Amino acid sequence: MSKDLGWKVGGAQGEGIESTGDIFALSLFRLGYYVSTYRHFMSLIKGGHTNGKVRVTTENKGHHGDDLHILLAFDQETINFNFHELVDGGFLIYDTSIKNVEVPENDKVNIVPVPLTDIAKEAGSTIMKNMVSIGATAAIIGLTPDDFRSVLTDRFGSKGDDVVESNIQAMQKGYDYYKANFSNHIELPARPALRPERLFISGNEATSIGAIAGGARFLSQYPITPATEVMYQMVKNFPKLGGAVVQAEDEIAAVMMAIGANYTGARALTATSGPGFSLMMEALGLSGISETPLVIIDVMRAGPSTGLPTKTEQSDLYTIMYGSHGEIPRIVLTPRNVEEVFYFTKEAFNLAEKYQCPVIVATDLFMGMNKWTVESLDFDKLQNNRGNFASQEYLDSLEKGEYKRFDVTAENGISVRTIPGMKNGRFVAMGNESDEVGVEMEEAELRVKQMDKRAKKLVGFDDIVGASYVGAENAELLLVDFGSTSGIQREVYEALVEEGVSVGHLSLARVLPFPTADVAPYINAAKKILVTELNSTGQLAQQLKQFVGGHEKFESFLKYSGDPLLVREVLAKAKDVAASLKKEVTL
Amino acid sequence: MATLADFRAEKPNWCPGCGDFTVLAALQKAAANIGLEPEDMVTVSGVGCSGKISQYMGSYGFHSLHGRSIPVATAVKLSNTDLTVVAAGGDGDGYGIGIGHFIHALRRNIDITYIVMDNHIYGLTTGQTSPTSDKGTKTKTAPDGSTDEPVHPLQMAIMAGCGYVAQGYSGNLKQLTELIEGGMKHKGFSLINIYSPCVTFNKVNTYDFYKQTLVNVDEDPSYDKTDRFAAIKKIEECDEHLTGLLYHSTEKLPYHEANSNFPSTPVVKADINLDQENWGKLIAQFK
Ligand SMILES: Cc1ncc(C[n+]2csc(CCOP(=O)(O)OP(=O)(O)O)c2C)c(N)n1
Ligand code: SF4
Numbered sequence: 029m030s031k032d033l034g035w036k037v038g039g040a041q042g043e044g045i046e047s048t049g050d051i052f053a054l055s056l057f058r059l060g061y062y063v064s065t066y067r068h069f070m071s072l073i074k075g076g077h078t079n080g081k082v083r084v085t086t087e088n089k090g091h092h093g094d095d096l097h098i099l100l101a102f103d104q105e106t107i108n109f110n111f112h113e114l115v116d117g118g119f120l121i122y123d124t125s126i127k128n129v130e131v132p133e134n135d136k137v138n139i140v141p142v143p144l145t146d147i148a149k150e151a152g153s154t155i156m157k158n159m160v161s162i163g164a165t166a167a168i169i170g171l172t173p174d175d176f177r178s179v180l181t182d183r184f185g186s187k188g189d190d191v192v193e194s195n196i197q198a199m200q201k202g203y204d205y206y207k208a209n210f211s212n213h214i215e216l217p218a219r220p221a222l223r224p225e226r227l228f229i230s231g232n233e234a235t236s237i238g239a240i241a242g243g244a245r246f247l248s249q250y251p252i253t254p255a256t257e258v259m260y261q262m263v264k265n266f267p268k269l270g271g272a273v274v275q276a277e278d279e280i281a282a283v284m285m286a287i288g289a290n291y292t293g294a295r296a297l298t299a300t301s302g303p304g305f306s307l308m309m310e311a312l313g314l315s316g317i318s319e320t321p322l323v324i325i326d327v328m329r330a331g332p333s334t335g336l337p338t339k340t341e342q343s344d345l346y347t348i349m350y351g352s353h354g355e356i357p358r359i360v361l362t363p364r365n366v367e368e369v370f371y372f373t374k375e376a377f378n379l380a381e382k383y384q385c386p387v388i389v390a391t392d393l394f395m396g397m398n399k400w401t402v403e404s405l406d407f408d409k410l411q412n413n414r415g416n417f418a419s420q421e422y423l424d425s426l427e428k429g430e431y432k433r434f435d436v437t438a439e440n441g442i443s444v445r446t447i448p449g450m451k452n453g454r455f456v457a458m459g460n461e462s463d464e465v466g467v468e469m470e471e472a473e474l475r476v477k478q479m480d481k482r483a484k485k486l487v488g489f490d491d492i493v494g495a496s497y498v499g500a501e502n503a504e505l506l507l508v509d510f511g512s513t514s515g516i517q518r519e520v521y522e523a524l525v526e527e528g529v530s531v532g533h534l535s536l537a538r539v540l541p542f543p544t545a546d547v548a549p550y551i552n553a554a555k556k557i558l559v560t561e562l563n564s565t566g567q568l569a570q571q572l573k574q575f576v577g578g579h580e581k582f583e584s585f586l587k588y589s590g591d592p593l594l595v596r597e598v599l600a601k602a603k604d605v606a607a608s609l610k611k612e613v614t615l
Numbered sequence: 616m617a618t619l620a621d622f623r624a625e626k627p628n629w630c631p632g633c634g635d636f637t638v639l640a641a642l643q644k645a646a647a648n649i650g651l652e653p654e655d656m657v658t659v660s661g662v663g664c665s666g667k668i669s670q671y672m673g674s675y676g677f678h679s680l681h682g683r684s685i686p687v688a689t690a691v692k693l694s695n696t697d698l699t700v701v702a703a704g705g706d707g708d709g710y711g712i713g714i715g716h717f718i719h720a721l722r723r724n725i726d727i728t729y730i731v732m733d734n735h736i737y738g739l740t741t742g743q744t745s746p747t748s749d750k751g752t753k754t755k756t757a758p759d760g761s762t763d764e765p766v767h768p769l770q771m772a773i774m775a776g777c778g779y780v781a782q783g784y785s786g787n788l789k790q791l792t793e794l795i796e797g798g799m800k801h802k803g804f805s806l807i808n809i810y811s812p813c814v815t816f817n818k819v820n821t822y823d824f825y826k827q828t829l830v831n832v833d834e835d836p837s838y839d840k841t842d843r844f845a846a847i848k849k850i851e852e853c854d855e856h857l858t859g860l861l862y863h864s865t866e867k868l869p870y871h872e873a874n875s876n877f878p879s880t881p882v883v884k885a886d887i888n889l890d891q892e893n894w895g896k897l898i899a900q901f902k
Contacts, residue, residue: 058902227901237897243887246694248686263876265897270878270885272693277719281686284679288659288690291677292698293883296690314680377887407894412887447883448657448675448691448698454624456669456676459662467625468670468678 031085033169033216034095037161038079038110039102041072048100048158049080051183052165053399055176056084057228060220062401066092066394066592071253071337077105086217088401090365090515094594097214098168100161102144104129111137119214121164123157138212140164142205151198159195163202169216173199225404231395231512234366234402235325236261238373239297243412244323245271246296248285250278250304253337254393255327258299279304283311283324290321291457293447295377295412299325301393302344303334309352312386316356316482318457319434319443321380321387325373328392330590339590340393342511343563348388349540349571355479357486359387360540364496364514366400368537374410375492381415383485384445392562394592395512418444423452431455432464436477441484486541494543497550499525499532505606506554508547509561510536510568516593517560523599529606536568544575551576556583558605560598564588619647622673629664634785634811634822635732639671641783641791642701642730646674648796651699659688661704661713663739665732665811668703682713685720688727695881696726696871699799703730707737710746710766717768721775721804726869728798728805731768734813735820742816752819769850772806773843773862779805780846780862782855784829785812786822790858793833797860803869810858825856832859 037048049065057063064083070076083093096113099106101122107130114120116136122129123144131139142164148157163173173196184191229237236258239247247262249255262273276282282298289296300308305326315322328344330336348360359379363369369391376387416438423431423446433455435443446453455466461478463469498521499506505524509517514535521533534550536543551557551572559569559582566584573579585601587593622643629635646656656674660666662681669676679687688702709717709731720727736754737743743756747768751760772780779801783791791809798805810825830853832838838859839845846862871877878885889897 224902227898229901233901237901240897241889241894245882245885245887246690248690267876267878268896269889269893270880270882272877272882274689274693276686277715280683281689281716281719284683284686285690285693287679288677288687289694289882291687292657292691292694294694294885295887296694310680311683318677405898407891410889410894414887448695449654449883451652451654454653454673454675456624456678458670458678459680460678466670468667 031217032089032093033084033097033214034081034093035084035098035100035165036079036081036096036110037100037102037158038077038106040074041070041076041078042074043102044155044158045078045080045102048162049082051176051179052162053082054228055179056082057401058178059175060222061085062088063228063399064089064092064401065399067397069338077109079106079110084216086220088403090518091592092398094596098165100165102157107131119168119212121161138210140206140210142202144202147201147205148198151201152194156195156198159198160202163199164206166199167203167206168213170213171216173203227402227405228399229366229402230257230397230399231366231369231391232257232327232397233261234369235299235373235389235391235396236265238370239323239377240265240269241410242374242377243295244297244377245269246286246289246294247298248274248276248282248289248296249299250276250282252301252304254329254397255299255301255304255325257397258325279307280311283308283322286324287311287315287320287322290380291447295381297323297325299327301327301329302331302347305344305347305351312352312358313354313356314459315386316358317354317459317461319384319482320457321384323376323380324386324388326388326390327396328390330588336590338393340592341562341588341590342392342513343567343588344390345539345563345567348390357383357385357482358540359383359385359486359489359538361387361389361492361538362511362536363389363391364511364535364537366395367402367405369395370402370405371409372492378413378415379491382413382442384415384442385485390511392512416442416444418446418450418453420450423450426452428452429465433466434462434464434478434481436464436481438481441481489541492538494538494546495534495536497532497534500530502553503532504530504555504609505532505602506550506557507531507533507602508535508557508559508568508572510539513560513562513593516595517598519595520598520602523595524602524606531606539571542571542575547572548576551578554581556605556609557581558583558585558602560585560593562587562593616650617647617652619643621653622646624673625670627667627671629667630815632814633664634734634813635665635668637785637788637791638730638732638809638811639668641788641795642668642672644792645795645799648792649799655697656699656701657688657691658701658703659684659691660702661708663705663708663737665703665705665738666708682708682711683716684708685713685716685729689720689723689725692725692727693871693882695883697881700727701730701799702727704732705738706731706733706735706747707745710768714746714766718771718775721772721777723870724776724778724803724867724873726803726871728795728807730795731806731808732811733808734811734817736813736817738813738816767855768806768808769855769861770847773846776867777806777862778803778864778867779860781805781807781860782858783807783809784825784858785809786825787858790831790833794860801863802865803867828856830857832857832861
């Protein structure tokens, strides 16, 4: 019995690889397993290699795993690129209708040639070769075509029962073919008890429903991979909730619209990725100085410039922390799993209004475009709080012109906010420095007061816990990361614990305000610190050195190939660092 | 009901004689004439001397970024369709850095009034060539005379389907007020391009120059405001030196009415808390 199952389907882009993966993944999710997925694709619409990996486990894992047990190949490239990932005892299922197919010699792998296309043709249509292949998979892992029925019904039911039936038939034929010609199989772990409240959801989808739960009712966005799916969800759900979506002409317009909508009193956001985020820089400062709430989602991808549009990276860290000229207060959250993507995005709207400043939620392609299992999301946690909003009674009690939008004496620098439509609350939101009522001014003393007022807002910020730690007290080796790599790192940590290494795992959930107090004790206590991040310059490590110190203790594992981390590569590096610790001790 | 005084805020610090004073006065009068309350109007501006108008107008205001008044104004209107929204700025702001937003707001037919104080120069940055500067104009950045073709905002707006295209002049407060009033009443995007002399940096396009060259189509009973091609022909004939309501059509619905997915109650009034039922529907997609 295997602890988990790695399954992958690959072929040419446009061949239905994504839907094959979706059907398999969702079906196993519905059977009660935890499922993590990974989509490998290229910045092309047709042609080019694409594959989808699905990892099936009985515990919640934050990534799609290093190992592959079953590879389903629709073309030669899939075999060439992925065969080496198969574990001993793994299975290669390939289509014998591929001409001159070459399969590497490896007698530790079960080679399963199946005339997928021919069987599909017999069942009604060659496009159903994916169903035939899922059928063969089902036979290997001890499932039946019936286990996939509910997903097929949801997917094809609107086209008629016969469409569902012919797909099931195709699956059955693949199943029968395997049973007739082969006998090896992999036993799936026992099915966990069904937990109906669980969701199977991508990071981008979690961002969208988090925003909706957080009260967002206005989205302005310009399409960009990997953030576009955020807009799809809003287009689908906003109309029923009285919200509006505008597909802006560019990212500058998108962010300015989000600012305009927030100024007017709607909860508004924009979502983008690196290139678009760069275009939003000037507006970010505008939100800060005019004290207009703003939520920006940055789904990071590999840069610089348009870089690798379909590959993941964590290289926007400096940009999201420091981008835009001048100095403003800002909150930057880096959720580490899809639950946090939901809750942090939701909370971003409360924070933006509470502190009247921009809030950036940074996810990445890895998190955003893949689907994950989440435990139930808690409806009771969904209450929203609008912060320091003026009531009409308060405004009525003031003399005309007495209302001060940018009152420097306001507690914690957070002054009372009004919106258009409120009598006696008139003010002008300004990109230029202004006095307390919002009139442009350049006087030195007032300028300093306004800067200090804004800076005060985030002093002592503790609305979102900055980092979480697991491990021994005073662990010698400390693993550090932020954002989506946390789940992979957790497995690295667990493997090190098993080997008896004195290790701890620290993962940052926000980078601004920098959670110095949350991380310093662990940084100070460790003998060696291994920071793992998906960029080439060690941006997170630089921040830790700047805010906490301990320069001599830092080591980095950096990956910037565009591919996600593997447990085994980080583990190898971590073992090296652990070994160097031992050497130091014996010296 | 609000009076003209209610639409006055800060004292402007434009150069004495600047054309923008008249634009502000016309905007204030138009708002009062229509019977707006100051809190139900938002003036969004970009950056430039002209951009300061949002601070001087007694409505709610947003002095945003250079060239970016239109996306802000768009969102203000779409978030709260009960508001009257004016975007305002200079020719550099609107037709230089911001021209993309201008065209797209026209395409969308957002129900805002766009006022461009066109002085054919960059005022605030002390006198460089602007997108509307005539060919041959000598400025600090084009000492031998500009060779760029100027943009033609009136023709552009008409061709892009704008339903209300007008041109005013700071020497005629009465007409200007009427044109702005008409724009605010028009349902959909309205453009009012205003020749607003910069007395400090533009020694060519002066009050005198306009007094001599401008033709007022509002005084011509034979002029058909509803004929797009006649409007373009007239504009070309006059080499753009004309004032009045040049084209008017009420055929097109504004964005928030044309778009069937757009909520009928203002977005700002939507409930930001989900109820159990909507929450259930939302997450059912992921099971
Ligand atoms: C992004 C950016 N670039 C440049 C500037 C500098 N700038 C301020 S106003 C202006 C041009 C002003 O000209 P116009 O819009 O015609 O307004 P006017 O001052 O003539 O009324 C420029 C270039 C700026 N504020 N922001
Ligand atoms: S510089 Fe020109 S545009 Fe600016 S205030 Fe003076 S006259 Fe007006």
